[in-house]
Amino acid sequence: MTAFPNPLFVALDTPDVAEATTMAAKVAEAAGGVKLGLEFFVANGPKGVREVSKASDDVPVFLDLKFHDIPNTVAGAIRSACAARPAIVNVHGAGGRDMMKAAVDASHDGAARHLVTRPLVLAVTVLTSMDQTDLSETGVSRSVSDQVLELALLARECGIDGVVCSAHEAAMLREACGPNFKLIVPGVRPAWSATNDQKRIMTPAEALHAGADILVVGRPITAAVEPTAAAHRVAQEIRHAQSGSL
């Protein structure tokens, strides 16, 4: 399975290839990868993704398109996404068993068809922008952590490589899903940054201690006055947490 020695992935949420490429270069030394999502992909497609990655020495890309559709459609989308050579792709766990199994199968097909390494397929559990009230309003009456656990266990049964969750659920999932199940954690906020629209947040050090494999950090770095300095500051916090000095 692909290993990510540097767990910091910087979210480049922009519709602009030049801006994404410039930001990727600014954070290249500090980050282990970048995340490109819907705002970027809808504007630029797989070619734009390749452009950004190639400009930064084939930096690993988490292609965050959060597919949620019937199994056949999601499978086709995953096969097509492989053309962009992502290291990681994702689907919504709430899409269910058949959809998640189809996504995993399609990641093998797509990788073979495009002659690329198979991307890890992750399942999004409960978005980090949602709290208990938001979840209840969607008709789910169980607690956020119970819902995250249920979806993660289902995802693991389907052969999914890991989940996107908040750091608040990371320790529970590490215990329930074992050491090889990837835990990708957005909603990471250093003590010095703004919360924005995120609700279930933790600092980089707290998230790593809770068991996160990858930390997705966007605006605290990309909206900083000095993005390079901000990325290095987060990377330093990560190194301190990894060495046990934080």
Ligand SMILES: O=C(O)c1cc(=O)[nH]c(=O)n1[C@@H]1O[C@H](COP(=O)(O)O)[C@@H](O)[C@H]1O
């Ligand atoms: O799948 C994701 O990456 C994701 C899942 C989730 O639950 N919460 C979440 O914030 N994200 C993404 O992670 C990034 C977080 O960005 P910042 O809030 O700017 O750090 C955004 O690009 C979101 O789309």
